[in-house]
Amino acid sequence: xxxxxxxxxxxxxxxxxxxxxxxxxxxxxxxxxxxxxxxxxxxxxxxxxxxxxxxxxxxxxxxxxxxxxxxxxxxxxxxxxxxxxxxxxxxxxxxxxxxxxxxxxxxxxxxxxxxxxxxxxxxxxxxxxxxxxxxxxxxxxxxxxxxxxxxxxxxxxxxxxxxxxxxxxxxxxxxxxxxxxxxxxxxxxxxxxxxxxxxxxxxxxx
Amino acid sequence: xxxxxxxxxxxxxxxxxxxxxxxxxxxxxxxxxxxxxxxxxxxxxxxxxxxxxxxxxxxxxxxxxxxxxxxxxxxxxxxxxxxxxxxxxxxxxxxxxxxxxxxxxxxxxxxxxxxxxxxxxxxxxxxxxxxxxxxxxxxxxxxxxxxxxxxxxxxxxxxxxxxxxxxxxxxxxxxxxxxxxxxxxxxxxxxxxxxxxxxxxxxxxx
Numbered sequence: 001x002x003x004x005x006x007x008x009x010x011x012x013x014x015x016x017x018x019x020x021x022x023x024x025x026x027x028x029x030x031x032x033x034x035x036x037x038x039x040x041x042x043x044x045x046x047x048x049x050x051x052x053x054x055x056x057x058x059x060x061x062x063x064x065x066x067x068x069x070x071x072x073x074x075x076x077x078x079x080x081x082x083x084x085x086x087x088x089x090x091x092x093x094x095x096x097x098x099x100x101x102x103x104x105x106x107x108x109x110x111x112x113x114x115x116x117x118x119x120x121x122x123x124x125x126x127x128x129x130x131x132x133x134x135x136x137x138x139x140x141x142x143x144x145x146x147x148x149x150x151x152x153x154x155x156x157x158x159x160x161x162x163x164x165x166x167x168x169x170x171x172x173x174x175x176x177x178x179x180x181x182x183x184x185x186x187x188x189x190x191x192x193x194x195x196x197x198x199x200x201x202x203x204x205x206x
Numbered sequence: 207x208x209x210x211x212x213x214x215x216x217x218x219x220x221x222x223x224x225x226x227x228x229x230x231x232x233x234x235x236x237x238x239x240x241x242x243x244x245x246x247x248x249x250x251x252x253x254x255x256x257x258x259x260x261x262x263x264x265x266x267x268x269x270x271x272x273x274x275x276x277x278x279x280x281x282x283x284x285x286x287x288x289x290x291x292x293x294x295x296x297x298x299x300x301x302x303x304x305x306x307x308x309x310x311x312x313x314x315x316x317x318x319x320x321x322x323x324x325x326x327x328x329x330x331x332x333x334x335x336x337x338x339x340x341x342x343x344x345x346x347x348x349x350x351x352x353x354x355x356x357x358x359x360x361x362x363x364x365x366x367x368x369x370x371x372x373x374x375x376x377x378x379x380x381x382x383x384x385x386x387x388x389x390x391x392x393x394x395x396x397x398x399x400x401x402x403x404x405x406x407x408x409x410x411x412x
Contacts, residue, residue, distance in 0.1 A: 112323070112328070113323065114323050114324075114325060115323065116323045117318070117319065117320050117321070117322045117323040118320075119320060122318070148382070148386075150381040150382050151381075151382050151386060151390060153381070154372050154375055154376060154381060154382060154387075154390065155372065155390060155394070157371055157372060157375050158367075158368035158369070158371045158372035158375075158390075158394065159368065160371070161364075161367040161368055161370065161371030161372075162364035162365065162367055162368040163364070164367065165363055165364045165366070165367030166360050166361065166363060166364035166367075169360055169363050169364075170360060175356040175357075175359070175360060176354070176356050176357050176360060180357060181360075184357060184360065184361060184364075184401070187401035188361070188364065188397075188398055188401060190401070191394075191397035191398055191400055191401045192394055192397055192398075194397055194400075195390070195393035195394060195396070195397045
């Protein structure tokens, strides 16, 4: 399949998606700021100039890649509802560890790299964190109506920071085996739930 | 006390300290990257050019300010050993909240601002996190020799990320009262300790 065939076949939306997907694939190998637009264009069989027909500038293209990567992460950790709640939690966390292990360079760069404090990137990553909180709350039957929502949201934001920091530290040196990391992350949420609301912890524990 | 008097009186070391202290004072009002060297020089009663006699460049001056601020934070949270362990923990966390509340702009900027991913700043902030872990471990009698150190260190790194994220989120909107935040942070460490080692949790709980 030559690039000419591809070029004539793809609609603008398809081409845009193709370019973003190519960018996201490279993101598994390297940090966002190290992805070359010329390389993406070459891989897509188009000129570098034509790439700017689909994205206003490098920044817009990079943000589209971040959005795509965030979507991939969320898709990977979609809860398996055939599992009971405790197993579902462990399964989700195991798949999170797999995803970030496969994408360690780009994940480290996105969360801790020189570009991680980019004011355009930060809100996108924050949206993903909030999506994960929504996901946890959707799967968790909150047993008491009086559970303080503000405190719960704050604690879950903190827990996600806990997960990110332990996982990123783990990715760098793997100081403990993978199953021990998963257990630590599962147990930390159960423990936190216990301090927030014993009934919530009981539900998560099954 | 005129600036001329000051200039003749201070030794190079004293002048350096004075400039860093002035910078750190401004850091309470604004982010590191918004501190003007001309303003610091004016406050010290010296020329902007003379400031570069003490610091090679703006970056070196900024890092000296970060080091100073980190030292201040660590000093503020020095444990009060006259207190029993559970009260000591609560007291340290309360003083941490006070410190970051007083320095909210600079603390937010240092940890989440556009300059927070600066490769020279990151290791300095990380050193402070490790110093806090050392501080916690020094005050906590670890009751079992078989407690897995690698797991404990990883979990404490995660807990510090939990504390930073909840505190920074809290600083932005104060969704819960200050005592509730302190309780959440104390309880989260106790809960985490419980998942790591029941005896450790018992010691922290007193």
